[in-house]
Amino acid sequence: MLNIFLLPLAILISYIFLYDEIINKTNYVITSTGYIALVYLVITLSLPLLKNNSLKVKTRLFGISAFYFSMIHFILYVIDNSYDLVFIMEDALFRNYIIVGYLALILLIPMYLTSFKYFKDKIKEWKKLHKIIYVVYFFILVHIYFIIKADYYYLILFSSIFLVIIIFKRYNIYKLNE
């Protein structure tokens, strides 16, 4: 947890305060925490594909950290709007990227909870439940799509990664069945 969550967070925070080239600091942290969360989701999806047991242990930590970064991403958005609930509600109702952002965030919660033994014991089907990650990833792609003004470079990049991961998983299942 130290290496995967706290260290990147510390680097990000010190970067903003020590490096004076970042002009719009709040926007920068909001955007970076969002992208870090997405990259962590990519890692969470890809690590099991490597079939390396020592790395598999880390999968859970990356998943949990992805949730923490999304939460920071969301909390900063609330702070950035001065905790103004009317404004935040209006955003949630009228802005597409905010709506899908909430959907992705809410769907992360059951996965986060069932990462802990207490809930794993209660919900035996937790492994099936974790398939929601694909839906979350899809919502994040839509979230990015709605916020991009014109340059779809990052959307294409993360959509391609998503496709490659899905193809690999399908291929693995196919091989197992043979």
Next chain:
Amino acid sequence: MSKYCLKENHVTDEKLFNQRRAIIKSSLAFSLLTFSNLLFSNDKKLIFSKDMKYSTNEETNTFKQITSYNNFYELGSGKRDPMMNAEKLNTNDWTVSIDGEVKNKVILNKDDFINKFPLEERIYRLRCVEAWSMVVPWIGFELNHIIKLAEPTYKAKYIAFESVYDPENLPGQKRNILAWPYREGLRLDEARNPLTILSVGLYGRILPNQNGSPIRLIVPWKYGFKSIKSITKISFVEKMPDTSWNLEAPNEYGFYSNVNPYVSHPRWSQKRERRIGEFRKRDTLMHNGYAEHVAQLYEGMDLTKYF
């Protein structure tokens, strides 16, 4: 004996020896040339008067903030890209053609803009559609001077502006991010408003490339993207011209794009903005605080429809 024993490579070639005066002259000319280049480089100080009538007395953003947080997609779509890629915009031999429904078609070069018109400093608020803003001390002159020079005919109703097109050198134009070249437009009465200026500099110096060198438009009561950078063509036209962002997303970016806190954009509520350098957001003002000068231009128009 050894005193007179020169080696072959110590003797100046007779041909070169005979050209010695010409060589000195040419090297002098060369150094003069580099000196004059220095004179006309971006460090050249501009001569200008200070405007009191339209300028705000708010604190200006720093030179660094203004020059390293830019939207100039020709130089890349990241906020720092324009600064990093600034040298890829070649402004040598720059000309701006002024044409269309006018009596005088003119072609001006970049020095004309500095020498032919009375430069003044205008300290304006700049409000980006992405809900951030800055205060910038522009150096420029009213667009009115160009209109007077060109003498539009009765047919001219709008002005269409076109920006640089150089896909070989401009990294952003290697991909179809926007409909290149970047295009913008104003209604003629908007263009005639004394607030509308063409800018050639900021903070007393020639515009850095990332801010739209050598000449750009500033329309302070409209969202930043209307203030087209690095202009190459100014055409007086009869019909409302196409604009790049409108072509990209017509339901998001209208032709007018006046700063309006009551009309929200699908991505950003326009009620508030972050002044760069401040943490708490501030309320956005109607017409970016310039309503007293421009509100009459839109009298009787439904601004939610003509956004």
